[in-house]
Amino acid sequence: MAVVVQPRPGEPGGIAALGLHKSFGEVxxxxxxxxxxxxxETVALLGPNGAGKTTTIDMLxxxxxxxxxxxxxxxxxxxxxxxxxxxGGMLQVGSLLRDLTVSELVTMVAALYPRSLNVGxxxxxxxxxxxxxxxxxxxxxxxxxxxxxxxxxxGNPDLLVLDEPTAAxxxxxxxxxxxxxxxxAASGKTVLFATHYLEExxxxxxRVILMARGKVVADGSPTEIKGKVGARTIRATLEGAREMExxxxxxxxxxxxxxxxxxxxxxxxxxxxxxxxxxYPAARDIEVRGGTLEEAFIELTTEDEAPExxxxxxxxxxxxxx
Amino acid sequence: xxxxxxxxxxxLRVVRNRRFxxxxxxxxxILYLVIAGSNKDKTIASIPFPVYYLTGMTAWGSxxxxxxxxxxxxxxxxxxxxxxxxxTPLPPWAYMASKVIRGYAMAALTIIFLYxxxxxxxxxxxxxxxxxxxxxxxxxxxxxxxLGIMLGHLLTPDTLGPALGGISALFALLGGAWGxxxxxxAFHDIARALPSYWLVQAGEAGLTRTAWSSTGWIVxxxxxxxxxxxxxxxxxxDTAKN
Numbered sequence: 001m002a003v004v005v006q007p008r009p010g011e012p013g014g015i016a017a018l019g020l021h022k023s024f025g026e027v028x029x030x031x032x033x034x035x036x037x038x039x040x041e042t043v044a045l046l047g048p049n050g051a052g053k054t055t056t057i058d059m060l061x062x063x064x065x066x067x068x069x070x071x072x073x074x075x076x077x078x079x080x081x082x083x084x085x086x087x088g089g090m091l092q093v094g095s096l097l098r099d100l101t102v103s104e105l106v107t108m109v110a111a112l113y114p115r116s117l118n119v120g121x122x123x124x125x126x127x128x129x130x131x132x133x134x135x136x137x138x139x140x141x142x143x144x145x146x147x148x149x150x151x152x153x154x155g156n157p158d159l160l161v162l163d164e165p166t167a168a169x170x171x172x173x174x175x176x177x178x179x180x181x182x183x184x185a186a187s188g189k190t191v192l193f194a195t196h197y198l199e200e201x202x203x204x205x206x207r208v209i210l211m212a213r214g215k216v217v218a219d220g221s222p223t224e225i226k227g228k229v230g231a232r233t234i235r236a237t238l239e240g241a242r243e244m245e246x247x248x249x250x251x252x253x254x255x256x257x258x259x260x261x262x263x264x265x266x267x268x269x270x271x272x273x274x275x276x277x278x279x280y281p282a283a284r285d286i287e288v289r290g291g292t293l294e295e296a297f298i299e300l301t302t303e304d305e306a307p308e309x310x311x312x313x314x315x316x317x318x319x320x321x322x
Numbered sequence: 323x324x325x326x327x328x329x330x331x332x333x334l335r336v337v338r339n340r341r342f343x344x345x346x347x348x349x350x351x352i353l354y355l356v357i358a359g360s361n362k363d364k365t366i367a368s369i370p371f372p373v374y375y376l377t378g379m380t381a382w383g384s385x386x387x388x389x390x391x392x393x394x395x396x397x398x399x400x401x402x403x404x405x406x407x408x409x410t411p412l413p414p415w416a417y418m419a420s421k422v423i424r425g426y427a428m429a430a431l432t433i434i435f436l437y438x439x440x441x442x443x444x445x446x447x448x449x450x451x452x453x454x455x456x457x458x459x460x461x462x463x464x465x466x467x468x469l470g471i472m473l474g475h476l477l478t479p480d481t482l483g484p485a486l487g488g489i490s491a492l493f494a495l496l497g498g499a500w501g502x503x504x505x506x507x508a509f510h511d512i513a514r515a516l517p518s519y520w521l522v523q524a525g526e527a528g529l530t531r532t533a534w535s536s537t538g539w540i541v542x543x544x545x546x547x548x549x550x551x552x553x554x555x556x557x558x559x560d561t562a563k564n
Contacts, residue, residue: 063405089409095402098339100334104334108331111328112410113410148406
């Protein structure tokens, strides 16, 4: 049951979720999620498909009830916060009602909120002023998405939740969307957005919560997450080195050798580099590179998956072939 | 207040959807003009044919309007729109109310067009007769409003058309909207237990200027309560799923 939790001291008006669990039959979609989001923060919920992002968001919005765990949205239950008009949501799936103009549809939604924004200004903020008199059935995918954004925005909510807002968009559409989003985040709203585009989380969030297989596997600034995994890569040119020997160097997690080119993925690149030079003084063209969020993501999520997938025959065959 | 503001735009959508508008009002209207026109001087069950058929077609048409209002929930649910509304402060009852308002607006338009057609067929009722008939029709539509909301939560958009059409037609047929099913016998007894029968009887009330018997009021009340209860269960079952 979702019950009210007192906001933490120093975080009035924040969002807190504690020990969330949610199963659909056999599928354990969310398996113990804890998260707190401070007022005014822009947080990315990052993870692959099936990580439990949408289920978590649905619970924060009161669309799903957790099997166990507690949620507080500005000191209220999720349903209470929605009823008070404190929440605006842009859900992952959804079309617009037809036979209305963009401006009429947004006005219709504005009427539902107690302190909604001026419709004209909202349309401008969402970048849909030019199409405000067009019927909703005659919009492109990118335009519809920005109208849905205007719908989430027009109620002037304190918390804005966007579930993969750019999933269906092309590169240009994504750029336009985030351009309109930037002003909103700057206006002091609390924003939670789910994405599986790492560059979006990196570029637009103050903080990244990484989810995999129904759990939070990392939580911090994009830089902190990279630091936590320490996924730096050393590249070097080196003759006659064997992968086995390289991977046993201190600080190295995995090693690849393609002829003379050597790639070392490191948990501790400083130690690894010293050990490499001590053992192979001939190593040259050395390059140490900080890991991308993409690499952090793969490392964190595959670590978590390994024990359970280990038993499957396909996986065993794959291991044997290596 | 919010329900009204919301319903206003919902109504605008009906008027703009010309095909829906024309078909749902045009069909009973054309049937009335053709069939009542060719039986102008006959009587059914001691009621002048144009009067009987006027209430028959009005009952059927307005019933369609009200049921389809609720049926739209199914469509909006499949679009993901009802989910979107669930993250706004609009309470579920207000959403359903907007669909009932929309259904009644369609019914009102049907009633107006058919009354005009009735006047053209020289149907003459006293003013109080018209008012009583209209009032009874509006009350008699209540169970169908609940039926629409129930079906809107149970059906998918691809089954919606045939299901709503079929159910309305069955109620209309058994209630005697397309012609009486005899004054005695099993069908007559069944008919008297149906809300659509009493909708049609609103026409006789218009002529005699006496409202339904107590049986009529009870039948309408029981159907309204039972269908509203079923609609509520269908709503709960539907929202529990997602």
